[in-house]
Amino acid sequence: MHPFNASRPPGLAIGLAMAGLLPFVTGALGLWVIPEGWRIWVMEELMSFAAVMLAFMGALHWGLAMRADESSRDAPVQLGLSVIPPLLGWLALSLPIDLAVPLFFFAFAALYYADIWAVRHGLAPAWYTTLRKPFSLVAVGSMAVAWAATLVKG
Known part of the structure; x- marks a missing residue:
């Protein structure tokens, strides 16, 4: 088990997080280079993956809150925060693409700030923001690239 107060994330977590960025990057960039007939499918897959990742990252907060002391005032907030990302992902999947993206x-940007809050309140490992920052930047950047593709390419 990796120490909760370690300054560096576990190597396996870094590798898995980087692998999790591939669908974001390939989906967002693919929207600019693939034939028009494939664009809707790629966008739908990118949105589906984004919703899954929001649910996964929300679930991490649920798990972290469950390990908190019963007297913790912050754990109930973290439990609440854990259900917001999957609900937003679910909502986004029901919206038109120009609103979903x-x-x-x-x-993803707001979730990163929730992660920072959790670390500052001792609810997430000290290394968590070190892991999440590059993931968040790439996820948000990929959404920006996809958003631009919807505006330019239609």
Whole structure:
């Protein structure tokens, strides 16, 4: 088990997080280079993956809150925060693409700030923001690239 107060994330977590960025990057960039007939499918797959990732990252907060002391005032907030990302992902999947993409953009950005809050309150490992920062930047950047593709390419 990796120490909760370690400054560096576990190597396996870094590798898996980087692998999790592949669908974001390939999907967002693919929207610019693939034939028009494939664009809707790629966008739907990118949105589906984004929703899954929001649910996964929300679930991490649920798990972290469950290990908190019963007297913790912050754990109930973290439990609440854990259900917001999957609900936003679910909502985004029901919206038109031109509304869904910006919702994902802002959801991933807001989730990163929730991660920072959790670390500062001792609810997440000290190394968690070190792991999450590059993931968040790429996820938000990919959503921005996809958003631009919807505006330019239609």
